[in-house]
Amino acid sequence: MTRQAALQEAARCYDSGEFIQQLSRQVAWRTASEAEDSAGVLAGFLEQEIRPALDALGFACRLVPNPVAGCGPYLLAERIEDAAGPTVLMYGHGDVIQGQDAAWQAGLSPWVLQVVGDRIYGRGTADNKGQLAVNLQALRAAIGARGGRLGFNLRFIVETAEERGSPGLNDFCRDHADALKADLFIASDGPRLNARTPTLFLGSRGIQNFELALDLRQGAHHSGNWGGLLRNPGTVLAAAIGRLVDGQGVIRTPLLRPDGIPESVRESVARLVVGGSPGDPDIDEAWGEPGLSPAERVFAWNTLEVLALECGNVKKPIGAIPPTARAVLQLRYVVGTDLAGIEARLQQYLADEGFPWVRVKATMHMAATRLDPDDPAVALAAASVARSTGRRPAILPNLGGTIPNDAFSEVLGLPTVWVPHSYPACSQHAPNEHLLGSVAREGLQIMAGLFWDLGEADAAVFAARA
Ligand SMILES: [Zn+2]
Incomplete structure (x- = not known):
């Protein structure tokens, strides 16, 4: 029962091929939510693919219809260890955008996972099935390492209309606020700052x-x-x-x-370097608000x-x-x-x-959302990631892009910490979408370590909220 055992088991999930196996099955479900007749496949994916994985981890699961007619259902899951203890809410989405089958590189298909070098190709590998699979397997590793316990209660919501703009999500959270009640929100979607930098983001523009x-x-x-x-x-x-x-x-x-840049945001952005990766366009230095760094322009303005x-x-x-x-x-x-x-x-x-x-x-x-980088939940997550990887994570006060985080930060009023396992050149929403194996493996360890540390953190981070 050690933190190290949780990290080792998480790495084993990757090295043994179990992670690839689980993700292969997920990718084979053609869960494109914009397709006319997607209702059956979306419910099937939740019912037959995600529910068994959560059942096996001791969650009680149910499917709940979307309040917006014609939009895919939600899977709600909960795993209560101590009704009086702290609770974390997690989120992922099971739907993907259309396959664009004909436009993929020769030999690749959106619906058949393929590993080529460090790249794991397939629709949804980055957005969001791969990130969901990382979190599910890391959970299993953490629960195993603590002898069947997490050390906190966990609720999970899996959405199937994210690629349609999450219609119904805010209403759903309002209507099911009790079932989603928690002290902290953690989820994985979107890219890291770059492939090599573990990243936390706290909201979105x-x-x-x-x-x-x-x-x-x-x-x-x-x-x-x-x-x-x-x-x-x-x-x-x-x-x-x-x-x-x-x-x-x-x-x-x-x-x-905006009415200015808060000091804590300025500080967390000061360490960030944007662009400069292969394929990135050159940044125009004399463009945008004068006196701001490129990172301030995209994350703080x-x-x-x-x-x-x-x-x-x-x-x-x-x-x-x-x-x-x-x-x-x-x-x-x-x-x-x-x-x-x-x-x-x-x-x-x-x-x-x-x-x-x-x-x-x-x-x-x-809506724009942002958790204060000085929030104790951020310090806990950052310290945990640093301990697992030996590197300080980049902390983005918010993504430059936009995700439906307001359902969690505004409707449910939760501190929101996102731990992305993808990277900017993943071809999300395009042909040849892929996840990097090295980042997935590190993500498994990051999440196993984070679950472990939350189980130890009885603590300040949750109490500070209450
Ligand atoms: Zn997407």
Whole structure:
């Protein structure tokens, strides 16, 4: 009954081929949740693949329908050792995006796991079946090493509509708050900072999309006869965008800027180096908010991107003033950005700046979340990872990208610590998706060590919450 035994058993799961075996079975389930007829396969995957694995670990499991019609069910599992003891909630998703079968490298298929060198190919190996398999096998190792105990209660939720944007997840968490009650949330999804750096992330940036539109009149008018007399929607749109974000990528309106960078966030970001891995694009140094490091720009600040622009016909321009223009903009934002009523406030801002003709429509929204890097749960997890790997993990206050973490951090009010087992070049959502065997093996040990340490931590970390 030692920590070392838990880590050894976790490594054995990988070295013996048990991990690959379990993941092969999972990958063979074609759980693409966007497919029309996916309901049966999604429920089957939970019922026949995940439930037996959790049953064997002593969990009580049940399938619960998604509150949104047509979206895949949830598996809820719990393993209570001491009703008065601390409880951890974990999460994973069993659905994947479509296979894109024809686009994979010759000899590879999304639905047949294949190991080539250090790469474990297959749809879902990185997102999220492989990470789920790491956590399930690490749990088994930790429970075995402690003689059948974990030292804490554990609840597990496995979702099957994540790739559709997790419809229903917030409502589901609200409706089942009792069944999901916990002191700490731990999950694995998304990438590490880079392949070689064990990473913790504590939330994610949010998304707010906007459409800007000008519909000035019916039809185009000759630019010689009417130029100088008619307002050009392309000119106005370009200038309006320029009032929101300048030519250096700096957000100009206070409405879309964060209220600053908290000291604990600044500190945790200071050690991070972004980009520089094979295949990464070169970072533009003189782009974005002046005075911020690249890591601060992507993890601690907002960015406003032009996703699409439309005016006239660039491929076949004619000598006329177009009647309409459109743009889609996307704000990626951090906690500390007040977006309440943003559509009306942005509309007013543009009107005040001299562009009353631009109609603003707020579209897709996902919340920004972030646990304070100074939270005791972060210190515990970071120390645990360092002890298991001999390396200090990178701590991202939030991902640059966006995950539905608000269901756990806001709806359930939990401190959220994510321990990713993938890496940025894993081809997630693309052909040739893969997990790195070396990272999976290390992930197994990281999680076994973390479960072990949580079992010892009676303790400060949980008590500090209560
Ligand atoms: Zn995904």
